[in-house]
Amino acid sequence: MKIIYRDKEWELPGRMTARDAIKKVGLDPEAVLVVRNGQLVTDDVILRDEDEVKLIAVVSGGDGEVS
Amino acid sequence: MRCRKCPRPAAINMRQHKLALCGEHFLEWMPAQTQRFIEKYEMFGPKEAILVAVSGGKDSLSLWDVLLRLGYEAQGLYIDLGIWEEGYSSNSLAKVHKFMEKKEGVRLKVVGVKEVYGKSIPQLARERPGQKTCSLCGLVKRHIMNEAALEERAILATGHNLDDEAAVLLQNVLYWQTGYLLRQAPVLPSAHPRLARKVKPFFRFYEREIAAYAILRGIDYIYEECPFATGATTIFYKGLLNRLEERSRGAKLHFYLSFLRAREKGLSLRMLSFGPNQGLELGECERCGQPTTAPGLCAFCRLWKVKEAEVR
Numbered sequence: 001m002k003i004i005y006r007d008k009e010w011e012l013p014g015r016m017t018a019r020d021a022i023k024k025v026g027l028d029p030e031a032v033l034v035v036r037n038g039q040l041v042t043d044d045v046i047l048r049d050e051d052e053v054k055l056i057a058v059v060s061g062g063d064g065e066v067s
Numbered sequence: 068m069r070c071r072k073c074p075r076p077a078a079i080n081m082r083q084h085k086l087a088l089c090g091e092h093f094l095e096w097m098p099a100q101t102q103r104f105i106e107k108y109e110m111f112g113p114k115e116a117i118l119v120a121v122s123g124g125k126d127s128l129s130l131w132d133v134l135l136r137l138g139y140e141a142q143g144l145y146i147d148l149g150i151w152e153e154g155y156s157s158n159s160l161a162k163v164h165k166f167m168e169k170k171e172g173v174r175l176k177v178v179g180v181k182e183v184y185g186k187s188i189p190q191l192a193r194e195r196p197g198q199k200t201c202s203l204c205g206l207v208k209r210h211i212m213n214e215a216a217l218e219e220r221a222i223l224a225t226g227h228n229l230d231d232e233a234a235v236l237l238q239n240v241l242y243w244q245t246g247y248l249l250r251q252a253p254v255l256p257s258a259h260p261r262l263a264r265k266v267k268p269f270f271r272f273y274e275r276e277i278a279a280y281a282i283l284r285g286i287d288y289i290y291e292e293c294p295f296a297t298g299a300t301t302i303f304y305k306g307l308l309n310r311l312e313e314r315s316r317g318a319k320l321h322f323y324l325s326f327l328r329a330r331e332k333g334l335s336l337r338m339l340s341f342g343p344n345q346g347l348e349l350g351e352c353e354r355c356g357q358p359t360t361a362p363g364l365c366a367f368c369r370l371w372k373v374k375e376a377e378v379r
Contacts, residue, residue, distance in 0.1 A: 030309035033079075033278055040078040040282055042068045042087060058278040059230070059305050060124060060292060 001047045005032070005055040012047075019043040022055060031059050079279045083317035090283045097280050098133050101268050108253050110266040111222045117141040118176070118221035120212050121166075123159030123289040125281040126226030128166050130269050132284060134224065135170060141224070143167070144215050146208055147179040149187025152294040159289045166286060176219070178211050184371060191370070192295070200295040203370070210367040213357060216263030227267040230274040233319045234304035236326055246360075252327070259349050259358040273319065274305075 003010040003025055010025050018034045022043065034041050035054040047053060068077045070089035077087035088096055104110070111117060117134060121127040121143045134141040145163050150156045160177070167173055181187040188207065192200040216223040232251070239247045255265040269277060281288050296302065311318045349358045352365035354372070359365035364372060 028306065028309050028313070030275070030312050031306070033275055033282065035282070040090065040279060042077045042080040044068050044080070045076075056278060056282065057290075058125075058275040059302060059309075060126070060274070060296070 001049055001051040001053055003053050003055065006057065013049070015046055015048055017043065018045050018047055018053065021047055021053065025055075027055060032057055078283065079276065081273070081276060083273070083312075083320050093279065094283055097129075097272070097276070098136050100272070101133050102137055104253075104271055105266075105268055108266075110224075110254055110268060111139075111264075113139070115140075116219065116221040117224050118144050118212075118216050118219050119224045120144050120146070120208075120226070121163050121175075122146075122226075123162035124226070125278050125286070125288040126228055126231075126269060126274075128162070128226075128286050128288050129277050129280045129284070130224060130226040131166070131173075132286060133280075134268070135173065142174040142176065142219070142221070144212065144223075145175055145177045146211050147177060147181075148204060148207075149179065149181040150189055150293065150295065151187075152189065153291070155289075155291070155293055158291075162287055162289050176215055178215060180207060180211070183211075189295075199300075201299050201301070204295070206366055206370065210355075210357065210365075212265075213261075213263050214355075216265075217261065221263070223263050223265045225265065225267055226269055226277070228269050228272050228274045228277055229319055229323060230305050230308065231301070232267070232270050233308050233323045234301045236323055237304050237308060238300065259351075261351065261356055262349075262358045271320070271324075 001012055001021070003012055003021055005025065005027065012021055012024060016024070018036070018041065019029050022029045022032060022034070029043055032055040034043055034045070035056060036045060036047065036051055068080055068087050069075070070077050070092055071086055072092045073089060075089040078090040079093055080087040117139050119127065119131045119134060119141050121131055122145070131141060131143055143163065145160060147160065148156055163175065167175060181190070188200065188204050191207070192198070192203055195203065212223055235247070235251060239251065253267045253270040257264040308319050308322070348360060350360070350362065351357070352359045352368055353363050354368040355365065357365055357367070
Protein backbone atom coordinates (compact mmCIF):
# COMPACT_ATOMS: atom_id res chain seq x y z
CA MET A 1 0.00 0.00 0.00
CA LYS A 2 1.02 3.58 -0.51
CA ILE A 3 1.56 5.66 2.64
CA ILE A 4 1.67 9.45 2.34
CA TYR A 5 2.72 11.80 5.11
CA ARG A 6 3.33 15.49 4.36
CA ASP A 7 5.76 15.45 1.41
CA LYS A 8 6.95 11.88 2.00
CA GLU A 9 5.75 8.64 0.46
CA TRP A 10 6.36 4.99 1.27
CA GLU A 11 5.31 1.75 -0.43
CA LEU A 12 4.71 -1.00 2.13
CA PRO A 13 4.08 -4.61 1.08
CA GLY A 14 1.45 -7.00 2.52
CA ARG A 15 -1.47 -6.69 4.89
CA MET A 16 -1.03 -4.97 8.21
CA THR A 17 -2.94 -2.74 10.60
CA ALA A 18 -2.71 1.00 10.09
CA ARG A 19 -1.10 1.25 13.53
CA ASP A 20 1.69 -1.14 12.45
CA ALA A 21 2.15 0.81 9.22
CA ILE A 22 2.46 4.07 11.15
CA LYS A 23 5.13 2.56 13.38
CA LYS A 24 6.88 1.01 10.40
CA VAL A 25 7.42 4.41 8.79
CA GLY A 26 8.72 5.76 12.10
CA LEU A 27 5.77 7.90 13.18
CA ASP A 28 3.91 8.13 16.48
CA PRO A 29 0.39 6.63 16.29
CA GLU A 30 -0.82 9.21 18.80
CA ALA A 31 0.32 12.05 16.58
CA VAL A 32 -1.38 11.13 13.30
CA LEU A 33 -4.83 10.33 11.94
CA VAL A 34 -5.40 7.75 9.22
CA VAL A 35 -7.32 8.58 6.05
CA ARG A 36 -7.71 5.46 3.91
CA ASN A 37 -8.97 5.99 0.38
CA GLY A 38 -10.44 9.33 1.46
CA GLN A 39 -12.16 8.01 4.62
CA LEU A 40 -11.09 8.71 8.19
CA VAL A 41 -10.56 5.32 9.87
CA THR A 42 -9.31 4.00 13.21
CA ASP A 43 -5.79 2.64 13.35
CA ASP A 44 -6.87 -0.98 13.89
CA VAL A 45 -8.11 -1.30 10.28
CA ILE A 46 -6.29 -3.80 8.11
CA LEU A 47 -4.63 -2.11 5.17
CA ARG A 48 -4.43 -3.89 1.83
CA ASP A 49 -2.00 -3.60 -1.05
CA GLU A 50 -4.31 -1.46 -3.16
CA ASP A 51 -5.00 1.07 -0.39
CA GLU A 52 -3.79 4.65 -0.47
CA VAL A 53 -3.29 5.93 3.04
CA LYS A 54 -2.78 9.53 4.03
CA LEU A 55 -1.40 10.13 7.51
CA ILE A 56 -2.49 13.49 8.87
CA ALA A 57 -0.25 15.13 11.46
CA VAL A 58 -2.29 16.42 14.38
CA VAL A 59 0.39 18.17 16.42
CA SER A 60 0.81 21.89 16.21
CA GLY A 61 3.02 24.04 18.36
CA GLY A 62 4.08 27.54 19.15
CA ASP A 63 4.11 29.70 22.22
CA GLY A 64 5.61 27.64 25.00
CA GLU A 65 4.52 29.83 27.88
CA VAL A 66 1.18 30.15 29.51
CA SER A 67 -1.54 30.57 26.96
CA MET B 68 -13.83 -1.33 15.20
CA ARG B 69 -17.49 -0.31 15.22
CA CYS B 70 -19.19 2.87 16.37
CA ARG B 71 -20.51 2.64 19.95
CA LYS B 72 -23.87 4.02 18.81
CA CYS B 73 -24.50 2.32 15.45
CA PRO B 74 -23.20 -0.56 13.32
CA ARG B 75 -21.04 1.64 11.08
CA PRO B 76 -17.23 1.49 11.16
CA ALA B 77 -15.70 3.92 13.64
CA ALA B 78 -13.88 6.96 12.30
CA ILE B 79 -12.15 7.74 15.58
CA ASN B 80 -11.25 5.79 18.68
CA MET B 81 -10.85 7.85 21.85
CA ARG B 82 -8.90 5.41 23.96
CA GLN B 83 -8.96 7.63 27.04
CA HIS B 84 -12.78 7.45 27.06
CA LYS B 85 -13.00 3.88 25.71
CA LEU B 86 -15.24 5.40 23.06
CA ALA B 87 -15.19 4.79 19.30
CA LEU B 88 -17.59 6.71 17.07
CA CYS B 89 -18.47 6.90 13.38
CA GLY B 90 -18.16 10.24 11.62
CA GLU B 91 -21.82 11.16 12.01
CA HIS B 92 -21.99 10.40 15.72
CA PHE B 93 -18.63 12.03 16.39
CA LEU B 94 -19.89 15.24 14.76
CA GLU B 95 -22.81 15.17 17.19
CA TRP B 96 -20.62 14.28 20.17
CA MET B 97 -18.12 17.16 19.81
CA PRO B 98 -20.60 20.08 20.08
CA ALA B 99 -22.52 18.29 22.86
CA GLN B 100 -19.32 17.83 24.85
CA THR B 101 -18.25 21.43 24.17
CA GLN B 102 -21.59 22.68 25.50
CA ARG B 103 -21.13 20.47 28.57
CA PHE B 104 -17.68 21.99 29.23
CA ILE B 105 -18.97 25.55 28.68
CA GLU B 106 -21.62 24.95 31.34
CA LYS B 107 -19.53 22.87 33.75
CA TYR B 108 -16.74 25.44 33.88
CA GLU B 109 -19.16 28.40 33.66
CA MET B 110 -17.40 29.86 30.64
CA PHE B 111 -20.23 31.99 29.22
CA GLY B 112 -23.97 32.17 28.84
CA PRO B 113 -26.08 31.84 25.66
CA LYS B 114 -26.47 35.60 25.16
CA GLU B 115 -22.88 36.70 25.70
CA ALA B 116 -20.72 38.00 22.87
CA ILE B 117 -17.76 35.76 22.04
CA LEU B 118 -14.63 36.72 20.16
CA VAL B 119 -12.89 33.64 18.79
CA ALA B 120 -9.19 34.07 18.09
CA VAL B 121 -8.72 32.35 14.72
CA SER B 122 -5.40 31.52 13.12
CA GLY B 123 -6.61 29.47 10.16
CA GLY B 124 -5.55 26.30 11.96
CA LYS B 125 -7.69 23.30 12.85
CA ASP B 126 -8.29 24.17 16.51
CA SER B 127 -9.51 27.73 16.14
CA LEU B 128 -11.61 27.15 13.01
CA SER B 129 -13.17 24.05 14.57
CA LEU B 130 -13.95 26.00 17.73
CA TRP B 131 -15.57 28.77 15.72
CA ASP B 132 -17.56 26.16 13.79
CA VAL B 133 -18.75 24.40 16.95
CA LEU B 134 -19.74 27.65 18.70
CA LEU B 135 -21.72 28.76 15.65
CA ARG B 136 -23.40 25.35 15.43
CA LEU B 137 -24.33 25.70 19.10
CA GLY B 138 -25.97 29.05 18.31
CA TYR B 139 -23.55 31.38 20.06
CA GLU B 140 -22.95 34.91 18.85
CA ALA B 141 -19.33 34.31 17.96
CA GLN B 142 -17.28 36.63 15.80
CA GLY B 143 -13.70 36.01 14.75
CA LEU B 144 -10.45 37.80 15.44
CA TYR B 145 -7.52 37.26 13.09
CA ILE B 146 -4.13 38.69 13.98
CA ASP B 147 -1.98 39.23 10.91
CA LEU B 148 1.50 38.45 12.18
CA GLY B 149 3.15 39.39 8.89
CA ILE B 150 4.87 36.00 8.48
CA TRP B 151 5.52 36.04 4.76
CA GLU B 152 7.99 33.16 4.96
CA GLU B 153 6.44 30.34 2.91
CA GLY B 154 3.34 32.54 2.50
CA TYR B 155 2.21 31.56 5.98
CA SER B 156 0.16 34.62 6.95
CA SER B 157 -1.52 35.05 3.58
CA ASN B 158 -2.38 31.33 3.41
CA SER B 159 -3.78 31.29 6.91
CA LEU B 160 -5.95 34.37 6.34
CA ALA B 161 -7.20 32.80 3.10
CA LYS B 162 -8.28 29.71 5.08
CA VAL B 163 -10.22 31.92 7.49
CA HIS B 164 -11.96 33.70 4.61
CA LYS B 165 -12.75 30.37 2.97
CA PHE B 166 -14.27 29.11 6.21
CA MET B 167 -16.44 32.24 6.41
CA GLU B 168 -17.79 31.77 2.87
CA LYS B 169 -19.93 28.91 4.14
CA LYS B 170 -21.27 30.85 7.12
CA GLU B 171 -23.89 33.54 7.06
CA GLY B 172 -23.68 36.73 9.07
CA VAL B 173 -20.36 36.04 10.78
CA ARG B 174 -17.93 38.90 11.29
CA LEU B 175 -14.16 38.95 11.33
CA LYS B 176 -11.96 41.55 12.95
CA VAL B 177 -8.45 41.68 11.47
CA VAL B 178 -5.55 43.33 13.31
CA GLY B 179 -2.24 43.66 11.45
CA VAL B 180 0.77 43.70 13.78
CA LYS B 181 2.88 45.63 11.28
CA GLU B 182 0.08 48.05 10.40
CA VAL B 183 -0.63 48.90 14.02
CA TYR B 184 2.80 48.61 15.66
CA GLY B 185 5.16 49.18 12.76
CA LYS B 186 6.90 45.80 12.63
CA SER B 187 5.92 42.28 11.74
CA ILE B 188 6.71 39.34 14.02
CA PRO B 189 9.71 38.21 11.89
CA GLN B 190 11.11 41.76 11.96
CA LEU B 191 10.67 41.93 15.70
CA ALA B 192 12.29 38.51 16.11
CA ARG B 193 15.28 39.47 13.97
CA GLU B 194 15.92 42.42 16.28
CA ARG B 195 15.89 40.12 19.30
CA PRO B 196 17.97 37.10 18.39
CA GLY B 197 18.22 35.98 22.01
CA GLN B 198 14.48 35.54 22.36
CA LYS B 199 12.39 32.67 21.05
CA THR B 200 10.13 33.78 18.22
CA CYS B 201 7.20 31.75 19.57
CA SER B 202 7.38 33.42 22.99
CA LEU B 203 7.62 36.84 21.39
CA CYS B 204 4.70 36.08 19.12
CA GLY B 205 2.67 34.73 22.07
CA LEU B 206 3.25 37.93 24.02
CA VAL B 207 2.14 40.11 21.10
CA LYS B 208 -0.92 37.96 20.39
CA ARG B 209 -2.06 37.93 24.03
CA HIS B 210 -1.85 41.72 24.17
CA ILE B 211 -3.77 42.22 20.94
CA MET B 212 -6.38 39.59 21.81
CA ASN B 213 -7.02 41.27 25.14
CA GLU B 214 -7.29 44.70 23.52
CA ALA B 215 -9.66 43.45 20.83
CA ALA B 216 -11.89 41.60 23.30
CA LEU B 217 -12.15 44.73 25.46
CA GLU B 218 -13.02 46.83 22.41
CA GLU B 219 -15.72 44.38 21.38
CA ARG B 220 -16.93 43.90 24.97
CA ALA B 221 -16.67 40.21 24.32
CA ILE B 222 -15.34 37.10 26.00
CA LEU B 223 -12.21 35.87 24.32
CA ALA B 224 -12.29 32.21 23.28
CA THR B 225 -9.18 30.40 22.09
CA GLY B 226 -8.83 26.96 20.53
CA HIS B 227 -6.37 25.55 23.07
CA ASN B 228 -6.73 21.80 23.38
CA LEU B 229 -5.75 19.26 26.01
CA ASP B 230 -2.39 18.58 24.35
CA ASP B 231 -1.56 22.30 24.42
CA GLU B 232 -2.51 22.57 28.07
CA ALA B 233 -0.73 19.39 29.15
CA ALA B 234 2.46 20.37 27.28
CA VAL B 235 2.51 23.79 28.92
CA LEU B 236 1.79 22.22 32.30
CA LEU B 237 4.64 19.74 31.90
CA GLN B 238 7.02 22.52 30.96
CA ASN B 239 5.89 24.72 33.84
CA VAL B 240 6.13 21.89 36.35
CA LEU B 241 9.59 20.85 35.16
CA TYR B 242 10.87 24.34 35.83
CA TRP B 243 8.40 25.14 38.65
CA GLN B 244 7.21 28.26 36.92
CA THR B 245 4.77 29.11 39.68
CA GLY B 246 3.69 32.36 38.08
CA TYR B 247 2.65 30.56 34.91
CA LEU B 248 1.08 27.69 36.86
CA LEU B 249 -1.03 30.20 38.71
CA ARG B 250 -2.40 31.56 35.46
CA GLN B 251 -2.99 28.25 33.68
CA ALA B 252 -6.71 27.51 33.70
CA PRO B 253 -9.57 26.82 31.26
CA VAL B 254 -11.24 30.03 32.40
CA LEU B 255 -9.33 33.19 33.21
CA PRO B 256 -11.78 35.62 34.78
CA SER B 257 -11.54 39.32 34.17
CA ALA B 258 -9.67 40.23 37.33
CA HIS B 259 -9.09 43.82 36.25
CA PRO B 260 -11.18 46.32 34.25
CA ARG B 261 -8.57 46.18 31.44
CA LEU B 262 -8.39 42.41 31.35
CA ALA B 263 -10.86 40.50 29.19
CA ARG B 264 -12.35 37.22 30.33
CA LYS B 265 -10.65 34.33 28.52
CA VAL B 266 -11.99 30.84 27.99
CA LYS B 267 -10.81 27.65 26.32
CA PRO B 268 -13.89 25.59 25.45
CA PHE B 269 -11.80 22.84 23.75
CA PHE B 270 -9.38 22.33 26.62
CA ARG B 271 -10.56 18.80 27.34
CA PHE B 272 -10.31 17.51 23.76
CA TYR B 273 -7.22 15.78 22.50
CA GLU B 274 -5.61 17.44 19.52
CA ARG B 275 -6.36 14.39 17.34
CA GLU B 276 -10.08 14.74 18.10
CA ILE B 277 -10.11 18.32 16.88
CA ALA B 278 -8.18 17.36 13.74
CA ALA B 279 -10.72 14.58 13.16
CA TYR B 280 -13.56 17.06 13.60
CA ALA B 281 -12.01 19.44 11.05
CA ILE B 282 -11.53 16.62 8.53
CA LEU B 283 -15.04 15.26 8.98
CA ARG B 284 -16.62 18.73 8.75
CA GLY B 285 -14.62 19.49 5.62
CA ILE B 286 -12.90 22.47 7.22
CA ASP B 287 -9.97 23.48 5.05
CA TYR B 288 -7.38 24.52 7.62
CA ILE B 289 -3.74 25.51 7.35
CA TYR B 290 -1.98 22.21 7.66
CA GLU B 291 1.61 23.35 7.46
CA GLU B 292 3.20 24.43 10.69
CA CYS B 293 4.28 28.04 11.14
CA PRO B 294 7.86 28.23 9.77
CA PHE B 295 9.02 29.63 13.11
CA ALA B 296 7.48 26.79 15.12
CA THR B 297 9.88 24.17 13.74
CA GLY B 298 11.55 22.63 16.76
CA ALA B 299 9.31 24.61 19.12
CA THR B 300 9.51 23.49 22.73
CA THR B 301 5.78 22.81 22.90
CA ILE B 302 6.03 20.31 20.06
CA PHE B 303 8.84 18.51 21.89
CA TYR B 304 6.79 18.26 25.09
CA LYS B 305 3.76 17.09 23.16
CA GLY B 306 5.90 14.30 21.71
CA LEU B 307 6.97 13.23 25.21
CA LEU B 308 3.37 13.22 26.41
CA ASN B 309 2.25 11.22 23.40
CA ARG B 310 4.83 8.57 24.21
CA LEU B 311 3.37 8.43 27.70
CA GLU B 312 -0.15 8.22 26.28
CA GLU B 313 0.87 5.34 24.03
CA ARG B 314 1.94 3.37 27.12
CA SER B 315 -0.79 4.59 29.44
CA ARG B 316 -4.20 5.41 27.99
CA GLY B 317 -5.59 8.71 29.29
CA ALA B 318 -2.28 9.85 30.82
CA LYS B 319 -2.47 13.33 29.27
CA LEU B 320 -6.05 13.89 30.39
CA HIS B 321 -5.35 12.68 33.94
CA PHE B 322 -2.23 14.81 34.16
CA TYR B 323 -4.07 18.02 33.39
CA LEU B 324 -7.36 17.32 35.16
CA SER B 325 -5.52 16.17 38.29
CA PHE B 326 -3.64 19.46 38.28
CA LEU B 327 -6.92 21.39 38.13
CA ARG B 328 -8.46 19.25 40.86
CA ALA B 329 -5.43 19.51 43.14
CA ARG B 330 -5.38 23.25 42.77
CA GLU B 331 -9.10 23.54 43.39
CA LYS B 332 -8.77 21.54 46.60
CA GLY B 333 -5.69 23.50 47.62
CA LEU B 334 -3.93 20.23 48.40
CA SER B 335 -0.34 19.76 47.38
CA LEU B 336 -0.36 23.00 45.40
CA ARG B 337 -1.49 25.15 48.31
CA MET B 338 0.85 27.92 47.27
CA LEU B 339 -0.93 28.11 43.95
CA SER B 340 -4.28 28.60 45.64
CA PHE B 341 -7.11 28.72 43.13
CA GLY B 342 -8.15 32.15 41.99
CA PRO B 343 -7.19 34.51 39.24
CA ASN B 344 -4.71 36.69 41.01
CA GLN B 345 -4.00 35.40 44.46
CA GLY B 346 -0.36 36.07 45.11
CA LEU B 347 -0.11 38.39 42.09
CA GLU B 348 -0.17 42.18 42.33
CA LEU B 349 -1.75 43.61 39.20
CA GLY B 350 -0.91 47.17 38.31
CA GLU B 351 -1.55 49.09 35.10
CA CYS B 352 1.00 49.66 32.36
CA GLU B 353 2.05 53.30 32.17
CA ARG B 354 1.73 53.29 28.40
CA CYS B 355 -1.15 51.04 27.26
CA GLY B 356 -3.07 50.70 30.53
CA GLN B 357 -3.34 46.92 30.32
CA PRO B 358 -2.77 45.00 33.56
CA THR B 359 0.78 43.98 34.38
CA THR B 360 2.66 42.50 37.30
CA ALA B 361 5.73 44.56 36.37
CA PRO B 362 6.28 48.10 37.64
CA GLY B 363 6.06 50.78 34.90
CA LEU B 364 5.66 49.24 31.47
CA CYS B 365 4.13 45.85 30.68
CA ALA B 366 6.18 43.24 28.80
CA PHE B 367 4.43 44.11 25.52
CA CYS B 368 5.24 47.82 25.72
CA ARG B 369 8.82 47.16 26.84
CA LEU B 370 9.18 45.09 23.69
CA TRP B 371 8.52 48.11 21.45
CA LYS B 372 9.93 50.81 23.72
CA VAL B 373 13.49 49.44 23.84
CA LYS B 374 13.77 49.47 20.11
CA GLU B 375 12.29 52.95 19.84
CA ALA B 376 15.01 54.22 22.20
CA GLU B 377 17.68 52.53 20.13
CA VAL B 378 16.39 54.13 16.94
CA ARG B 379 16.62 57.61 18.48
